[in-house]
Amino acid sequence: MDDDRDVRLLRPDEMRAAADLFRGALHHPPVSDVEWDTNPVGDCEGRTYGAFENGEMVGTTWSFATRTAVPGGATLPAAAVTRVGVRADRTRRGHLTAMMRTQLADAAAHGGVLAQLTASESVIYGRYGYGVATRGEHVRIRPRTGVRAAAPERGEIRMLPRDGARDVLVPLYERLAPARPGTMARNADWWTRSRAWAVNDGGVLETAVHTGPAGDDGYVVWTVDRGDDWVLRVSDLHAATPAAAAGLWRFLLGVDLVDRIVAYKRPLDESVDLLLTDAREVRVDGRVDELWVRLLDVPAALAARTWGDGPAVVLRVHDHLIPANDATFRIGPDGPKLVEGDPAPDLECDVDALAMAYLGDRRPSELVAAGWWRAHEPSAPARADALFATGVVPWCGTGF
Ligand SMILES: CC(C)(COP(=O)(O)OP(=O)(O)OC[C@H]1O[C@@H](n2cnc3c(N)ncnc32)[C@H](O)[C@@H]1OP(=O)(O)O)[C@@H](O)C(=O)NCCC(=O)NCCS
CATH class of the missing domain: 3.40.630.30 (Gcn5-related N-acetyltransferase (GNAT))
Structure with a gap:
């Protein structure tokens, strides 16, 4: 036909x-x-x-x-x-x-x-050059024994009025978000949609802000499902520092009449288990892909991020859909330089696999070990690890 x-x-x-x-x-x-x-x-x-x-x-x-x-x-x-x-x-x-x-x-x-x-299935988007650039953990907690005595004290917590929360959250999110690679700007339509989803589902959105020594430094938005078990669902939690995140979790763990706390796609380094007397009260149900990224302009994307120290590597990038990305780059601490001609590369990867290392989620050496990248020089994976290292776990934290 x-x-x-x-x-x-x-x-x-x-x-x-x-x-x-x-x-x-x-x-x-x-x-x-x-x-x-x-x-x-x-x-x-x-x-x-x-x-x-x-x-x-x-x-x-x-x-x-x-x-x-x-x-x-x-x-x-x-x-x-x-x-x-x-x-x-x-x-x-x-x-x-x-x-x-x-x-x-x-x-x-x-x-x-x-x-x-964000992908409904993991097999769909790689063929178009998207790669998993951040991951998250599904966390489920049955709070029983409480928080360890030595866990950091939290700062001040204040709950926001339901109809005024957005006015506080929008500027606070804008201040907090760029701290992690992978976080994204939220426009006015996004805020309206995200709050409407919960309300249309019959939920009541509650919001609390954490204030630390330098002012407001984190917030959490949640709903409580009142079924057989009463489940507190965290829908949005961003914090400027690990201490602010710990403060917000300390607060959530103390909310009364909650059988379970559930939070999806949390950052891999949040480690709520470290706060609890009984770390087994936290179950990580899954570690999943969060943000898929497609580098549309590889030279611009490589030039925009910062790089670690050490000797340069020559990286050949393959892109069968966007010819301008199909090129070789010499990447050193000062950033990338396009290499003309057809030099022998130290490393090669497709553009989807470049996205897996771009924000710092995966080390080049693990991508080489798993066959996502190819190494032509024995020291190249370790050199690339030092250059791509960011010291921060990337995470998006925005559903869309
Ligand atoms: C995912 C979806 C959009 C794919 O649309 P489609 O028109 O069938 O995709 P195409 O025909 O262009 O397929 C392109 C290739 O991807 C493969 N593919 C697409 N979706 C796939 C899936 N869900 N599982 C496995 N392979 C898939 C096809 O087999 C095809 O492979 P090929 O190029 O080797 O032949 C469609 O199946 C869909 O709407 N699914 C339900 C909703 C959904 O999951 N949306 C995505 C939300 S993130």
Whole structure:
């Protein structure tokens, strides 16, 4: 069958049908009027695509503009890709591939140095150059014995009024977030959507701010499900320092009438177990991919982050979708330099595997050991480890 196929930008009046299509692909009901009214999508207008067969929409992919922190503290323009779906009766016909190609070009045309997403399945996006750039842990706690006597005291905690929380959180998040590579800017539509999700699900959002010696330095947002077990679900927790994070967890562990605390995709170095008298009250249910990053402009991305010390390495990057990225770089403590000609590289990797080391989540030597990178010189993996090292666990902490 020779179908007439097309990928094109959607008009604002087509966005709701696209939202329903996406929800259908994830086995959710269509968007209700309340959800549509409380979930603004203006930030995605002009950059949302549909895939069409014979004039009928069968797939969609959305994005909005953000900025993402990279090692050293710079933030880069990025496309936050979201709501990707193809109708179940039209999958495996290349619609996603066609949309991804168009969207990558569009994201670069909007000035994006990175594109990023969170994935429903881990096998989908590597072929388009996305790699797992940050990971998180699902943490489940049954608080019983409490916090160790020697655990740091917390600072002041104050709960915010439900209808005024956002005014405090927006500037606080902006101040806290760039501390970790991988954190991203949140626009006004994002804040409205994220708070509407919880409320539309029937939850009550509570917020507490932690104040340390230098002022407000962290916050937590949560809901409590009152089923057979009463479960406190942490939906957002950002802190400027480990001490502020510990203070917020100390507070959560002391909230009354809670059987369990559940928090998804927490940073790998949060270590709540170290605070507890009985460390086994914390169970890590899974360590999962969090942010997938696609380097749209490899030279700009490499130049924007800071680098560790030590002798330089020559790295050949392969990118079958964006030819300007398919190049060789000499990377030293001062950053990357494009190497002309076809020099023998010390290391080679595809652009998805470069993303796995870019924010500092994986060491080049572990990527070589697992076959994601290839080494042509025995000392190269260790040299690359020293250069890519950041000393900070990267993490995004924003669902989108
Ligand atoms: C994931 C999804 C968007 C893929 O769309 P699609 O149009 O079927 O993808 P394509 O036909 O372009 O497939 C491209 C390639 O990826 C593979 N692929 C795509 N989705 C896959 C999946 N879920 N599992 C395994 N392989 C997958 C295809 O087999 C194909 O491989 P090939 O290039 O070697 O032939 C679609 O299956 C879907 O909507 N799934 C449910 C919703 C969802 O998970 N959305 C993603 C949210 S992050």
